[in-house]
Amino acid sequence: MPKNYNMKQVILPLDLEIIMPEDDICFAIHELIESMPEEKFTTFKQETGRPSFHPRMMLKLILCAYTQSTFSGRKIENTLHDSIRMMWLAQGETPSYRTINRYRVHPLMAPIIQDCFVQFRNLLVQENLIDETAIFIDGTKLETNANKFTFVWKKSIERFSTALIEKSKAIYQELLSNEIIPAIEIDNEAELSTQELMAIEDELSLAVETLTQEINKESNGQKRKAIRSQRKPIKLARKQVANFILRKEKYKLDFEIMGARNSYSKTDTDATFMRMKDDYMRNGQLKAAYNLQIATENQYVLDYEVYPNPTDTRTLPDFLAHYQNKYQQLPDYIIADAGYGGEENYQTVLETYQRTPLITYNAYEKEQKRKFKKDPFKTTNWPYDSEQDYFICPNHQKATYRYESHRTDKYGLTRDLKIYECEDCQDCPVRKSCTRAKSDNNRQLQINPKWESFKLTIKELLSEKETGKLYGKRKIDVEPAFARLKANLGFSRFSVRGKDKVRQEIGLALMAINLRKLIVTCRT
Structure with a gap:
């Protein structure tokens, strides 16, 4: 005989908290966000208008959705109606996907997400899950929310800008030689500025207006036709100069957006085109992406930052400053792979922060081989x-x-x-x-x-048993974090645009993998 099944009867208990397992991830999210001080959320308070959803609740909902590999605002909204843990965290509230997306990228959320990592690290220290002696640093590239054919290359802009300078100078000299416009005062003989091109355009407009008035006054058809023939090249030159002005301003804006980078995407101007590892066609195709840097200990992500430059070498000094600013101190050992091995990085770790760098350099593995050591033609x-x-x-x-x-x-x-x-x-x-x-x-x-002194220091450190063993943990500490992010969580592409918004979204995703690992650790 089957069990009783009646859809019209009220079933107890009504409290959703009782239904869920005691070790459900939503309880860990709830405790983490509730441990944050109330003053962190006071910036969201408003005196007028309709009361908004509490930022604690919104942060819990977004974090919980990310732990379940749900990144779309519409899908997060749907889970509020069919997920028990989401309904319990929302306590009956049902914010729309627009509200969820707005909170996810809200500028006031940025310091709250950063403080969330501070609270999580304090929790790890209390539970003796980390010992704060070392951090493991590595980077990976994540594709941004941009079309792959929206690239702007620095070399192309430089070439176009140089050609524009030569064309504008040539047309100015031609106008002068034909006595169409008078000479104008030029500050720089190398190129014509935007203001000088605008002055040329004004002179050409004046010449066109003068010829137009002559056409209107002339009644003879042959003479009118001759004047129109005289006016035509001047109008074409004015149109060309106007085009020069627009292009010059555009190239100037391109250089400002690009800065020290070699490219940027029109869709997301903060993103740079990088060579990705997932090149299935093996044709070297570049994609708009960000360089994500993380610092881990015991496979937990303690800090992160996104950079527009594709190489890891230039990111370490800024990333260490970011870590120290967040936690007020650096651990004793800074551990990273050969991609960070450079004179400036060694100098920053050893001299600026007085810490121990366990960072190899590009030729380290090669120099350890017997063939290299026995080669008399190697200067080393x-x-x-x-x-x-x-x-x-x-x-x-x-x-x-x-x-x-x-x-x-x-x-x-x-x-x-x-x-x-x-x-x-x-x-x-x-x-x-x-x-x-x-x-x-x-x-x-x-x-x-x-540089030779730094290399000798690194060789001595890595040859010691204790520090060598510590460096050997690098692959099993930082690399699994990327695997959990991309493979387990399924986060391989950003859904927002702009560096600030991208930084907030990746913070939520990294905290999601931290919470998932914490739950697994507690269960075992």
Whole structure:
């Protein structure tokens, strides 16, 4: 006999909290948001108008939806009607998808999301889930909400801008030589400014107006036709100059938007076109994306930031400053892969923050191989006399110190190089194996003492048992966070546009994977 089934009878209990399991993720979300101070939410208070939904509730709903891989505002709205945990968190409220989307990207939500990570970290410390001795840093590229054919390339704009300058100067000289307009005062002989082009346009408009008045006064048809023929090239030149003005302003705006980047997307101007790993066609196609940087410990994401530059090298100093500003201190060890190995990064960690960098450099793995160590033509293997400051080349010639060179890269970092030169390489029997230079000049070595000192420090740190073991945890600590974000959570593309909004959305997604991992840890 089947159990009683009656849709017209009221079933107890009515409290949804009793129905859900005690270890449901919605309780963890509820406790985390409730632990945040009330003053964090006072910025949403308003004196007039209809009372708004409480930001605590909205943050709980959005976080809960993200933990269930629901990122669309409309789908989140639907879950308020068919998800028990969402109905319990909302306590009967049913905000629309417009309200949900508005709260998700609201500027006042940004500090609340950041404080949410601070509260979560405090919880991890209380539960002894992290020991605060090290952070593991890595980056990944995430596609933005932009069409892949909306690219603007810096090299193209530079080429178009240069051609525009030459054309505008040529047409100005032609107008002067034909005595169509008088000479105007030019500040820069190299190019015509927008104001100067506008002055040329005004002169051409005046010339067109003068010829038009002559046509209106003339009654002879042949003369009217001759004047119109005279006016036609002037009108074409005016149209061309007006087009120059529009293009010049557009190129100026493109350069302002691009800044130090090489490209940007018309759909999301903060995004940069990057080479993605998911290149299924293997044709090197670039996509508009952001470079996401995260700092983890015990596979929990403690901090994050998004950058428009595709490489990781330039992000570390700013990211460390962001971490210290959030938590007021940095752990003892900063651990990252070879993508962060650079002179500026080592200098920032060692000298600015006085921390220990466990960061390899690009050639580290190669230098550890037996073949590299036994290669006499590698300059790192050349014997060095520190007292007399010279190297011994494979042909047993001295490479002595000649002079010092200072080089500044495009980012403003100055490197101090010491230049060494061999005594005589004219009849060297191993010259072809020693250098690829086609000239007959003596072999030169460019040595960066600071960089070599940093490399030696890293080699010593990674050769020690304790620090070497700590660096070995990097792959199993930070990489799983990206796997949970992209594979488990299904978050591989942003649904909002603009760096500020993207930063808020990825914060919600990263907190979602933190909460999911916390629940799994508590259950086990």
